[in-house]
Amino acid sequence: MPNPLFYAKILLFGEYGIIENSQGLTLPYSFYKGTLKFSDLTSDFEKKSNQALIKYAQYLEGLDLPKGFEIDIPRLNKDISKGLFFDSNIPQGYGVGSSGALVAAIFERYAVKKHNPENISKEELKNLKSVFGMLENFFHGKSSGIDPLICYMNLPILIENKENVDRVAIPEEVYGKGAIFLIDSEMTGETGPMVQIFFEKLKNDGFRKTLKEEFIRYNNACIDAFLRKDMNPFFRNLKKLSLWAYEHFRPMIPEKIFNIWKKGLETNAYYLKLCGSGGGGYILGFAKDYEKAEKMLEGFHKEVIYRF
Incomplete structure (x- = not known):
């Protein structure tokens, strides 16, 4: 089975406002992407990524995740020791969700219970957002969970308010002047x-x-x-x-x-x-x-x- 790719995201609207309950609109951006891979860690990039995963796994161990959203930490640690790294061209510090893609990739592969993004209910989306917030706090101090959710779902998401999110159809692209x-x-x-x-x-x-x-x-x-x-x-x-x-x-x-x-x-x-x-x-x-x-x-x- 090929490794699933996790795309970057663009928050079109809602920066800072979503902290104060505004709406937000965000879309996946396939120009940048990342996936989990194994290697013998010969390059500096692979080595650094693997070491970062060691620290991240330690953080995950200390989390008390809700039932149905737990992560298989022993399997993750075993894979890290075999040379697991996150192969990504998503630029860090650019506002396009580099840590969100990593969190989504880890959850997709190591969540004990599998969730199918195609038939997730609105209630489950809300729970996923909250869990992703906990998983991404490691990188940002305080995360809304939106970035990993977008990367995981790979669909445009309408943030209705602090609590609720839903899938949304954006107008079809036409090659116009704008x-x-x-x-x-x-x-x-x-x-x-x-x-x-x-x-x-x-x-x-x-x-x-x-x-x-x-x-x-x-x-x-x-x-x-x-x-x-x-x-x-x-x-x-x-x-x-x-x-x-x-x-x-x-x-x-x-x-x-x-x-x-x-x-x-x-x-x-x-x-x-x-x-x-x-x-x-x-x-x-x-x-x-x-x-x-x-x-x-x-x-x-x-x-x-x-x-x-």
């Missing part, structure tokens, strides 16, 4: 410190108020319009969302992205938003006319993830 794309900030970001900054900001009543009354409203409106493929309200709310982030998420926006973020808002040629927690990694771009945006963003490495 595009959603990634911009490489050429620096890695660390989730932990960024999330810490956000929690510090939340202590300010004014920030909490504008987050709930503006950011979450624009964010949810974008998701609703995108799923209905209603592009006029989509871009109208997207501009408000991008401007809000430019004003309130400054520490999360990589320095070399500031100017192009502002330029997008001034020209309306494209709009930018964070992809995950920010601080580095990828930034998300949205343009009605991608060719025009591409010319304006010359010098930056871009990857198109969806056309419309």
Whole structure:
């Protein structure tokens, strides 16, 4: 049986907002992927990955996972001693779910009870999300469990609120003028410190108020319009969302992205938003006319993830 591949994920909408109960929309991204493999650990990459798995297995041993979601730790340890490693091209610190793919791969192979992603109920999805949060806490300090869930399900997921998630159909891609794309900030970001900054900001009543009354409203409106493929309200709310982030998420926006973020808002040629927690990694771009945006963003490495 071939090794299952676990793809990266893109959080299109919901960064930070989902902590405060906003909706979120996330999709698998097959350009990057990872799988568990065995080797004689001759390369540095394989050696490092194997050593990281030793530490991770020790962490898992200390977890009290709910019934039906336990991990076969002895089998995992045995395989690690035989040269198990995670072969992945998913960049770390880029907001595309490198640890989520690893957690999903470990769960898929070593969960005592097998779960079939194709016929998981909404209630089971909720339980899986919670278990994946426990499994991913090792990497982020506090995880929502969303990233591993996306990687495991390999389907677009609508985050309805803190508790509930469901599968969702996104509009079929058509090769039109518009595009959603990634911009490489050429620096890695660390989730932990960024999330810490956000929690510090939340202590300010004014920030909490504008987050709930503006950011979450624009964010949810974008998701609703995108799923209905209603592009006029989509871009109208997207501009408000991008401007809000430019004003309130400054520490999360990589320095070399500031100017192009502002330029997008001034020209309306494209709009930018964070992809995950920010601080580095990828930034998300949205343009009605991608060719025009591409010319304006010359010098930056871009990857198109969806056309419309």
